[in-house]
Amino acid sequence: MTCLASSLLLLSAQVSSAQGVEQVPTEKGQSSSRESVESIDLKESSRAGQVVEEFDPPAKSSEVDSLDALASSPFAQAGSAEPKAYSWFSSRLRTDRNDHRNPFWFPAASFILPGFDQFLEHQNRAGFTYASGAYLGLLISTSASSEIENENELEDEFDGAGDYNKSDDRQKRLLFGGSLYQLMGSLSSYQSFRTAVRSYHNSGSDRFGFLKGTIEEDTGDLLLAPFEVSYFLEPTSWIPLLLVGGIVAYDMSKPGVGDGSISASEGLFLSNISYHAGVGEEAMFRGWLFPYVYDALDNYFWSNTLQAAFFAYLHVTPNYRIPYYQFAFGFYAGYLAKRNNWSLKEAVFVHTWWDIIAFSALFLNEDTRDQAQIQVPLLQMSF
Numbered sequence: 082m083t084c085l086a087s088s089l090l091l092l093s094a095q096v097s098s099a100q101g102v103e104q105v106p107t108e109k110g111q112s113s114s115r116e117s118v119e120s121i122d123l124k125e126s127s128r129a130g131q132v133v134e135e136f137d138p139p140a141k142s143s144e145v146d147s148l149d150a151l152a153s154s155p156f157a158q159a160g161s162a163e164p165k166a167y168s169w170f171s172s173r174l175r176t177d178r179n180d181h182r183n184p185f186w187f188p189a190a191s192f193i194l195p196g197f198d199q200f201l202e203h204q205n206r207a208g209f210t211y212a213s214g215a216y217l218g219l220l221i222s223t224s225a226s227s228e229i230e231n232e233n234e235l236e237d238e239f240d241g242a243g244d245y246n247k248s249d250d251r252q253k254r255l256l257f258g259g260s261l262y263q264l265m266g267s268l269s270s271y272q273s274f275r276t277a278v279r280s281y282h283n284s285g286s287d288r289f290g291f292l293k294g295t296i297e298e299d300t301g302d303l304l305l306a307p308f309e310v311s312y313f314l315e316p317t318s319w320i321p322l323l324l325v326g327g328i329v330a331y332d333m334s335k336p337g338v339g340d341g342s343i344s345a346s347e348g349l350f351l352s353n354i355s356y357h358a359g360v361g362e363e364a365m366f367r368g369w370l371f372p373y374v375y376d377a378l379d380n381y382f383w384s385n386t387l388q389a390a391f392f393a394y395l396h397v398t399p400n401y402r403i404p405y406y407q408f409a410f411g412f413y414a415g416y417l418a419k420r421n422n423w424s425l426k427e428a429v430f431v432h433t434w435w436d437i438i439a440f441s442a443l444f445l446n447e448d449t450r451d452q453a454q455i456q457v458p459l460l461q462m463s464f
Contacts, residue, residue: 096319169210170268170300172275174283175203181284182277183375188270188369195265198273207300209270215265222258225251250319252349260357267361274369275299289376295423303360306429317417318431321410325435329442345442351440359433366392366411367418368425385415412437 082329174182182198191198199208228251275297283286312318343351366388375384389411396404414428421427 086300096345113149120360146243149296152162167401168299168301170207170272171204172272172297172299173204173345174279175201179284180280181278181286182273184274184277184289184373187277187338188273191269191273192266192365195262195269198276199269202276204276207269211265211269218258218261218263218265220258222262225254225258257353260354260361264357264361267365268303271303271368272300275375276409278372289372291375292372292423298425300364303364303425303429306426307356307359307433308425309328309430312427312430315427317420318427321413321431322434322438324436328461332442333427333445343441347444348441351444352437355436355440358431358436362392363414363429363432367414371415371418372423383421385412385419388415396446420424 187198187201191211194212196208196210196212199205199211232251261348278292282293313322368389371384374387375381378384378387389408392411393404393408396407410432414432417428417431418425431443
């Protein structure tokens with residue numbers, strides 16, 4: 082696994098001094114401070130000036146004051162890289178630390194133990210969400226795994242009697258639980274990385290400078306991205322989806338290939354797995370690993386190639402040793418992220434719907450239905 086870093090933004094002297102000057106809007110949209118009102122006599126003006134000075138914050142304001150000022154500043158409200166003030170998944174830094182967060186190990190630990198870095202940073206709501214979601218996924222997958230092992234033992238006892246179907250509900254629950262755990266871990270590592278990036282930016286460091294001024298997308302944005310149907314109108318979205326749809330349609334047109342069907346429960350299962358993969362893998366690979374490697378190499382082509390190669394490598398199976406489709410898609414998703422100023426939403430959208438089309442083709446094909454290779458690549462689970 083890999084990891085990334087971020088730091089706290091300093092409050093400018095103009096913002097802090099502006100807090101001590103009361104602005105009075107007039108009917109015509111004009112404003113004036115107490116210091117500039119000509120109708121006040123000299124004595125009152127002097128007293129007003131003393132009040133302003135009296136309540137002016139010190140030059141070195143506390144970190145809490147700085148955060149409050151930033152949350153209400155035009156810069157924070159204008160779609161900058163500032164965290165959303167009331168976001169459930171805010172990447173705000175804890176106020177009692179000024180050090181740079183490690184950009185590799187904290188996100189890596191957060192993937193293995195979802196919520197780990199969020200609890201360290203006092204981002205408790207997000208930490209609880211990731212930890213509880215991962216725990217639920219673990220319960221589902223371990224319960225299914227236990228049932229499968231028990232059945233295998235029973236079949237061995239009766240000399241293999243019985244019909245064991247690899248596509249039964251227990252296998253689906255095993256994969257669903259694993260993919261849910263991976264989703265929580267990927268989102269936790271993504272938020273940990275964005276927190277690390279903030280620690281560098283707020284200290285004035287040049288590291289991860291290419292992410293300054295970008296709109297920071299939190300977990301909530303990524304979770305909603307697959308439902309932003311407006312992306313269907315974007316050529317960068319509908320062209321790859323049309324391409325994979327055309328390949329599937331061609332394969333299904335062959336005699337005896339597309340004779341299968343998908344039940345409602347199978348459709349729900351495939352949609353959930355596709356959703357988990359689209360959101361989680363983009364958060365992990367294009368939201369964390371790609372910018373991390375890009376910062377280290379300062380070269381778009383090689384950093385994108387490396388993350389795409391790693392993405393493809395984790396999709397290798399005994400029956401699929403050269404995952405060229407995954408490499409091509411990983412590289413294209415990296416291109417989308419860079420093209421969209423490091424926004425992940427379009428890549429998440431395309432990835433989710435790409436998987437829905439591809440996984441549906443596996444179930445519609447009678448020859449591949451019972452040997453469907455749907456994976457949770459980071460946890461090396463498949464069926």
